[in-house]
Amino acid sequence: MDIAENAALVVVDVQKGFEELDFWGARNNPGADDNIAALIDVWQGTGRPVVFVRHDSVKPGSPLRLGYEGNDFKEYVEERRGKGSGAELFLTKTVNSAFLGTPDLAAWLTAAGVSQIVVAGIQTNMCAETTARMGGNLGYDVLFAYDATYTFDLEGPFGWRRSAEEIAQASAVSLHGGGFARVVTTEELVGAAGA
Template sequence: MEMRENAALVIVDVQKGFEEEVWGRRNNPGAEGNIAALIDVWQSSGRPVVFVRHDSTQVEGSASPLRPGYAGNGFKDFVEQRRGKGSGPELLVTKSVNSAFYGEPDLDAWLKGAGVGQIVVAGIQTNMCNETTARMGGNLGYEVFFPLDAMHTFDLEGPFGWTRTADELSRATAVSLHGGGFAKVVTTEELVAAAG
């Protein structure tokens, strides 16, 4: 795997509100450690890092744990402590929908302005904002890497009484993205080795 000197790390929605019980059972307890490892290697190598924050709107309900002004809106401590610590460019994107490409400021414009052609998408949730951001990144022409062990999601109920565990949803996302050519599903270890 070849990681360019300007490959951007996009850290999606690693916010305190996802620690609340309302979400249910999560998977991958090692996600935070792997996210931290990616941020550290990206910052030490001077590569660009994008921190994305989800600001829930009234449409989603004022009780959302991710709403602005509520403690859950803030980044988890291990992310907040790393912001601004790298030698490379850094961007904060805020959004109220699933894709980081529909936030403020314009992520696509920022990446293209810096000549970035590769992005790594990590964070929360695997099958929601991470998957949507990765799909859009692929559609926009980026080479997208998706470290499945640097993210997590939650069990979910869908139509017809169907339910899927967080692990099942993560596998389905990985198969769809990788098999469909939207992204390359990789491990944190592979990315750290390629970027170090």
């Protein structure tokens, strides 16, 4: 796997509010946070750009709403912000895609000459997947760090209920099989990016 010298790591919504399991329900992939941290460390250590995305929910009861502590980045992310030698962007959004946030992600990537992005963060099937899909639609070479994401059990139409692991796998199949992104592991990315 080739990782561009200026490939951007897009860290999506790694916020304290996702720790409130009474709100979200059961999750998968307990190792996701360690993998996200490892990716940030390698990206910062190699001078590659990192984008930190925060979801500012407009829903009054959301654990991710502005003014509530759950809106803050998890400690390990906050501690890493501003530590790299490469470019860094902080953006906020109120919808699923980081490409519809402020400031404009695509404009920032274009100005920096970035054509390859790596997507990690929360939730696998929501904001991480939507960002990856839109990145693919916009023509970026998208790598989706599957084990550096996680999600929660979810109920859909017709009483269908799926576990977090089933949902995450379905996202990976859709992204990879549909040609939106290449679904890869943290180990593969760390090895290819090389510190």
